[in-house]
Amino acid sequence: MSSAFFIAGTDTEIGKTTVAAGLLHAARQRGLSTAAAKPVASDCAMTEQGLRNGDALALLGECSLALDYAEVNPFAFAPAIAPHLAAREVGVELNVAALLPHVQKVLARGADLTLVEGAGGWRVPLTGGESLSDLAVALQLPVILVVGVRLGCINHALLTAEAIARDGLTLAGWVANVVDPATSRLDDNLATLAERLAAPCLGRVPRLAEASPAAVAAHLDLASLLG
Template identity: 80%
Template sequence: MRLAVLHPRAKPVSRAYFVAGTDTEIGKTTIAAGLLHAARCAGLSTAAAKPVASGCEMTAAGLRNSDALALLGECNLALAYEEVNPLAFAPAIAPHLAAREAGVTLSVEALRGPVQAILAKGADFTLVEGAGGWRVPLAGQATLSDLPISLGLPVILVVGVRLGCINHALLSAEAILRDGLQLAGWVANVVDAETSRLDDNLASLAERLPAPCLGRVPRLAQATPAAVAAYLDLRPLGVTA
């Protein structure tokens, strides 16, 4: 049975989306960079935000996160790194734990302002990438899902295709819809090329997820944004070349 689609609490921002994943390490950034590249190829201006990131490396310019840098590389608006990734932490641990160790209160309010500033740039296509899955903790009882809820952003769900992905995808979609947001689309990212009955699993996802599939990305030897974009279709989002 397909999940019921609920009306969003707030009017979605035009062509701005929150990118969520079914888990950690399932290729959210790889897909997000591919989506931005596809939008650029369609002639759209692009912007992105990775409001909080852990696992950052210290450079001469300060802490830098490889995922945020990948997104920045696909933005054709002039953006500073700090605009894309305002909260960066060195330990490769859950963001709320990394923030706690750094003495930073990781609240929705701390993240919303920088994201609103990116949205205010007015790019034709903007992505805000989360961290981990839908219910990643912030300070107190807040979760990162409260950020797109507060902004009324529709969601693109990246499904890491491997054993157990159907359950993870359906639970994530159910939570997104129950939170009152639109599931604008989903992308199947094959993280385990040896997944048993791969085609059957992909068909089961397509039958059950209440949103259009924006692409099925195989396990690529070189998962560059251009290579990933070749497997993506932005037409369900109203983007045409």
Template identity: 75%
Template sequence: MSQAFFVTGTDTEVGKTTIAAGLLRAARSAGLSTAAAKPVASGCEQTPDGLRNSDALALLGESTLALRYEQVNPFAFAPAIAPHLAAREAGVELSVAALAEPVRQILALGADFTLVEGAGGWRVPLAGTSSLADLAIDLQLPVILVVGVRLGCINHALLSAEAIERDGLRLAGWVANIVDGQTSRLAENLATLAARLNAPCLGQVPRLERADPASVAAYLQLAPLGMQI
């Protein structure tokens, strides 16, 4: 049975893609077919093939289905700024409907395990008054929250979880990505997160010298998501 999840973070630069790629690798290692989408990305580089985003390329590299880059990342912008601002400068209408359609096409392929990665945190703006949260709501996907573990992460994690649940979506699981290895009282912070987040922890990923998908996957587990492995 195919399952799909929306991956969001407590903030920008918390390792959403690192964790998403690790989860995809874990699924691949378990013999599952995988697919991914990064519907909008800013901070893309110009290449002979067009604008390319390193996060989207990482997700594409962990997809077992034969996907084209444009399927994974249909909206790519060069400036490393908020997506709605980058889209506005490019004269592009970044609506929920426009983002949802290419994602639905990937979901329709029926991979065993599909991840749709957002940009930044839960309330990143799109066109008008909409946000990436509205995309997850439109797709009705359960959510995986990547918690960038550093000072202040408990507040960010709990507020994000409350917003996700208030929006009517299920928090399927969360990952502690330790972005600051010098975080004071690390064990106590992780215990507080585990006690207060109403979802299973999929893993605690330490700060790795080489955070490639295989290395990250070693710290993650898919069973709490209900995956049949």
């Protein structure tokens, strides 16, 4: 039976792609088919093939199904700025109606595990007053929350979890990604998150010298997610 999840984060640059690629790798190790989508991405580099985003390429590299880059990342923008601002600069209407069919096409491939990764935090704006969270709502996907563990992460995680619940979606699990290993009282912070987040912890990813999908997968508990 195929499963699909929306990957959200407590902020930008906290390891959503690192964790998503690790989950996909763990699924492949179990012999499961995988697919992914990162419908919108900023900070893309121009290549001979067009604009390419490093995070989208990392996800594509862990997809066992044959997907084109444009299927994984249909909306790519060069500036490293908020997606709605980047879209405005090039005259692109970036809303749920534009994003939805692209993601649905990937979901329709029926991989055993499909991950749809957002951009930034939960309320990243789109055009027309919408947010990227509205895409998750339209898809009705359960959410995996990547918590960037550093000072302030408890507040960010709990507020994001509240917003997810308020939007009517299920928090399927969360991953502690230790972006600041010098975080004071690290274990106590993680214990507080475990007490207050009403979802299983899918893993604690330490700061790795090389955060390859294989290395990250070793710290993730896919069984808690898929059974």
